[in-house]
Amino acid sequence: xxxxxxxxxxxxxxxxxxxxxxxxxxxxxxxxxxxxxxxxxxxxxxxxxxxxxxxxxxxxxxxxxxxxxxxxxxxxxxxxxxxxxxxxxxxxxxxxxxxxxxxxxxxxxxxxxxxxxxxxxxxxxxxxxxxxxxxxxxxxxxxxxxxxxxxxxxxxxxxxxxxxxxxxxxxxxxxxxxxxxxxxxxxxxxxxxxxxxxxxxxxxxxxxxxxxxxxxxxxxxxxxxxxxxxxxxxxxxxxxxxxxxxxxxxxxxxxx
Numbered sequence: 120x121x122x123x124x125x126x127x128x129x130x131x132x133x134x135x136x137x138x139x140x141x142x143x144x145x146x147x148x149x150x151x152x153x154x155x156x157x158x159x160x161x162x163x164x165x166x167x168x169x170x171x172x173x174x175x176x177x178x179x180x181x182x183x184x185x186x187x188x189x190x191x192x193x194x195x196x197x198x199x200x201x202x203x204x205x206x207x208x209x210x211x212x213x214x215x216x217x218x219x220x221x222x223x224x225x226x227x228x229x230x231x232x233x234x235x236x237x238x239x240x241x242x243x244x245x246x247x248x249x250x251x252x253x254x255x256x257x258x259x260x261x262x263x264x265x266x267x268x269x270x271x272x273x274x275x276x277x278x279x280x281x282x283x284x285x286x287x288x289x290x291x292x293x294x295x296x297x298x299x300x301x302x303x304x305x306x307x308x309x310x311x312x313x314x315x316x317x318x319x320x321x322x323x324x325x326x327x328x329x330x331x332x333x334x335x336x337x338x339x340x341x342x343x344x345x346x347x348x349x350x351x352x353x354x355x356x357x358x359x360x361x362x363x364x365x366x367x368x369x370x371x372x373x374x375x
Contacts, residue, residue: 131174131176132171134193135170135270137193137194138194138197138269141193141196141197141198142198142201144197146262147250148254148258200262201262204360204363204367207360207363208246210299211245211302211356212245212246212299215239215242215246217306218306219240219241221303221307221337222337223337223338253356256360269371291363306340317333
């Protein structure tokens, strides 16, 4: 078999691997730092081995320059698919930062297990709880099904980042802010009311230690509300993960 004939069979396999590898880079759970790069690479190879027989089609006459461009596009396609689901996690971390600031934990930082940076302790707690809910709901299976279905909606080598798709991804970025504000709203409202109550007490009794009492009350009230509202997170997050899945399918229709 000639070199041109071999490349015609090798390029489709590499394109499938690029799409799967791009998804492993950004998708929640798969991209977690606790998962070693060796395991991620092994998973990408396993996905390629499973998907290649189903979606393999020789590509004769494709040059090296065109093949490199197609590989980059396929990797970008996987990255964008994982990014849409990651926005929900970013929204939960944003809610943790808002809540931590209101509760007085803005200076208490930990190393985020998902990134090598210092993150407020409440944000790390939100991220870990969201990851547990993500696994409980089986959203990682949704992502793998979306990857398998993407080859029917967007065949190999036909992905193109159109303006409609780019605008759709930017529009979906508001999910991060919506999730963050909605999750933080109960604690935010309660701590604001506590601040107002402490200010009234301080005006009525100047000797009352409103600052120290207020910090303790806000912390206790914030943790109490967090313990109550966390029971509703699975139902709430399942809706947003489902919305991310639908948005991924809609964006795939504009990807060619």
